[in-house]
Amino acid sequence: MKHTVVIYKDKLFCWVFSILVFTAEIFLAFQNIYTSFILYLFIFISSLTIASFKYQQPAYSLYVSLVLVPLTRIISISIPLSGIPEVFECIVVSIPLFITGAIVAKMVDLTYTDLGFKFGKLHSRLLTGLLGILLGYVRFLLFQSGKAEIYAAPEVLIIWILLLMFLGFLEEFIYRGIIYNAFLSLLSKKKAVYFTSFLYAALTISTKSFVNVLFAFIISIIFCGLYNRQKSLTGLYLAHGLMNLTVYVICPLIFNNRF
């Protein structure tokens, strides 16, 4: 009976957490940065505090893992970038996220296998990776990204390519590798997919594009489905990286005639 109550409370936390993240992102979208920041800070600290009381309980990994969601925004809001070359801004923001992600993965005892570092069935992983190009093309058609002139400057093109691949890897590492696995420890597969995708899509609300949010939600569902099927993230790391590359470099170069 007590166990059921605990799980019910943890499930309730998932809902409250998702709604709070959604609200904070809405505030951010409407330029209310201070409220959004305070709300994210509140979510971050409360998740950490609850996690400290949940040690050795089934939901411990969930509380610890979810901390990465508000932390992403706290970092990306609080770093001043005026006068910093654009190529460095993604590096500056992603370094602390990657380090914290690695710490969280270690704390919740996720192994390399859990994080999807399986290199068997290479053809299957490569095929999954190629899906990223298709998804990137669809996304480009939907949004017509106009940033190619920045990304395609020859002297920084190689750095951008590596960076976009790394950002794809980082998103998969955090959302599918850590958060999705944490949801799976408590919820059914279906619910875990929906919660992960909701959080993933919620963080794109500040783009103020409903289509973008919906696209992120669908992409996340597809990627979670592929992860469930393959039990490996190697292909998804590649797919997400290639998707970023297609949207921000390859498609603008081809379709906007920027050679």
Next chain:
Amino acid sequence: MDTIITRSTEAFCRGNVSSVLIIDLMLILLLAGLLIVQEFLELNYAQRWLLQTDTKFNKVKLIYIAKIPFFYIFLYVFFYQALQIAK
């Protein structure tokens, strides 16, 4: 990529909103608070010697999740502001 850095967060960062709204200062104060809490917890657990070492270690280690990124932000803001003044 959009979940990590979006156009709007990029615009805020380029406009140094964190300095204007003293968000960076708030984070640095929070970091100081976390260090104090960590010291307090370590001291508290050292007195309660009966508590399992594993539990102690993990509870204190949770603070690292906040401490490391906040310390990174502190260092970044410190060097950034120092360079701005030097210019």
